[in-house]
Amino acid sequence: MSNDQTSLLRPVASNPATTPELTPALQTSVKKKRHEVVNLLKAAIAEFGNLSEITFANSMGAEDMVLTDIIQREALPIEIFSLDTGRLPTETYDLIAATEQAYQTKLKLFFPQAEPVQQYVRTHGINAFYESIDLRKTCCFMRKVEPLQRALKGKKAWITGMRAEQSTTRVDLPLRQFDAGNQLEKLNPLTDWTEQEVWAYIRMFEVPYNKLHDQFYPSIGCAPCTRAVAIGEDVRAGRWWWEDPLNKECGLHVKK
């Protein structure tokens, strides 16, 4: 197993995927899909109630910034929360601050509980997630899954920015599904968006985004478990790259 994060880094080059040509056809497609997302979110609000019932998990990825922009511009009564695992890249913290500034709002941040993290690090080491899948999953559970469970407690529905084409584990992702693990509805309004449409939206509406995307990081999680990918590689190839691609989810979006 290699945990080398540097082999594919391109700190100077700019990723062409983040600057698609804004052709009239692409802009029309984005506006149409934006309209559909707004309708879907409004229908969800009508069905599930208000701020205390429906919540949006913002991972600060490109897709989630699109949804954040739509929710804020449309002034939709949907709570936005993020998980601060304690191991995020500096660029993600910069984006959290930029987002709060751009939309004049505060994201609701959830943190891991200190005691299990302390015990894990004292027992296994600060970077033990590289040593085995079990240790990686334990780390993801205490830094992501458990805080997510707290964030979703008492909610009727949650919204994600997941897309079907993001990975082999998401190809059949529906617009809506029941999340049996967390016992609530899960909405994936961007499931049929392409990467090109996501970036076209970000450019058209001047949405804040994580600058690591320009350095070939299509999917960004914790700093030690994320690296750049090569052109043409699966967009999730830079996450837990030392593991089997069919099984590398962090536990936030497991199929039941």
Ligand code: SF4
């Ligand atoms: S992505 Fe890596 S550092 Fe982050 S919670 Fe999972 S194993 Fe831990």
